[in-house]
Amino acid sequence: MRYVIIGAGAIGGSLGGRLHQGGHEVVLVARGEHGRVLREDGLTLVTPEGRARLRVPVVSGPAEIGLAPDDVLVLAVKTQDTVAALDAWRGRPVLGGGTAGERLPVLCAQNGVANEVMALRRFRRVYGAFVLLPATYLTPGEIVAPGAPLTGLLVLGRHPSGIDDTAERIAADLEASRFRAVTVPDLPRWKYLKLLGNLGNAIEAVCGEPSPELHVRARAEADHVLRAAGIDRADDADIAELRGALVETREIEGEQVSRNSSWQSIRRGGSVETDYLNGEIVVMGRTLGVPTPVNEALQDAANESARLGRAPGELSLDELVARIAAHERLTVGG
Incomplete structure (x- = not known):
């Protein structure tokens, strides 16, 4: 082959x-x-x-x-x-x-x-x-x-x-x-688990650093959407068992610490695939009538950074949290 x-x-x-x-x-x-x-x-x-x-x-x-x-x-x-x-x-x-x-x-x-x-x-x-x-x-x-x-x-x-x-x-x-x-x-079950893991990519791409708290909130929304859609997914424990200690990220002298793919896209000044990560949850939520303000805010912020040519970190975590709060208020207000 x-x-x-x-x-x-x-x-x-x-x-x-x-x-x-x-x-x-x-x-x-x-x-x-x-x-x-x-x-x-x-x-x-x-x-x-x-x-x-x-x-x-x-x-x-x-x-x-x-x-x-x-x-x-x-x-x-x-x-x-x-x-x-x-x-x-x-x-x-x-x-x-x-x-x-x-x-x-x-x-x-x-x-x-x-x-x-x-x-x-x-x-x-x-x-x-x-x-x-x-x-x-x-x-x-x-x-x-x-x-x-x-x-x-x-x-x-x-x-x-x-x-x-x-x-x-x-x-x-x-x-x-x-x-x-x-x-x-049953490949789709595993792909949906990976999708949940990638929902935090936008945070690091925009703010230059991860936020486990915001990622948890984005995943919670996504899990709600997947349940509403009747979509099954694999568990984190399934991947942990397959991965074990076989794939660990090692530090390589003189090289940039490994960052996620969306961070790399923003860093290179290219387009970003957030419409197919957080945006996947957003479109499913809109179809089902399930609010997804966290993922909407992350999608918008990542696309804005790519469109304006901002480097990772030019938008602070505090600013991103404020944007999420604004999306939540908009959701509550209808």
Whole structure:
């Protein structure tokens, strides 16, 4: 199996780098300055073991690669970029006949619960993953992955349900490449648990620091919404058991402390995927008539920071709390 990593940022670069080191065929898809550095100098993968310069093949898009029947497309872009990426690849021809959308599996290694649905509109074979992988991408060509002794944990399955030979083969390749990887028949339960964990991303992205108290409040709202919707989720204890002491974030001398993906997006001056994290809870709450003022305030603040080009920390926690209170008053007032 060859892995075509669409989006070679923190997650995609870590997956591609480790799979390459594990002896698997990998192609990274990256554009701009990041793509240029990857082509000219290779991927620099920084882990607790040290710095490795990896000469992984790189393309800027689907027109630069011929697809084969044993390829796996790994989607690792932010959710706001998912539709464009899927549309770019779905119609590409595959050796022997047919298109990527008809013949190839696509694995969504992404946050949120919307990507697999978007993919299923365009691809017949869709897989998803709960991804727990501390990694940072701030410098073109360089990915810092401080997880140890294993780089990350992935819980894999077919969407919307089931396990098949492809899922098992992907998991086996990841297991052989410094990851803990397990397959489950009920993937959405695990994706909703990951969604709850990502609701705090906006806090750190906006304020520059986490707030466990605000995260708890955002999760409480979300749990209320999920119960109202009749949506089941896995438990934190399930992930803790799988993770154990296998994936711990280690400090790497001279490197930035690992921050969440939304913080990295704001830090790089890009768009942020909060509409598909806190915003997922907001839209469900509005559909069901369940108030979600905390998640609404976090969604608005993160989008504002991205739109205005604010750096993490330019809005204080006190200011964010005041915004949440204003949303709560608006909710009470109808």
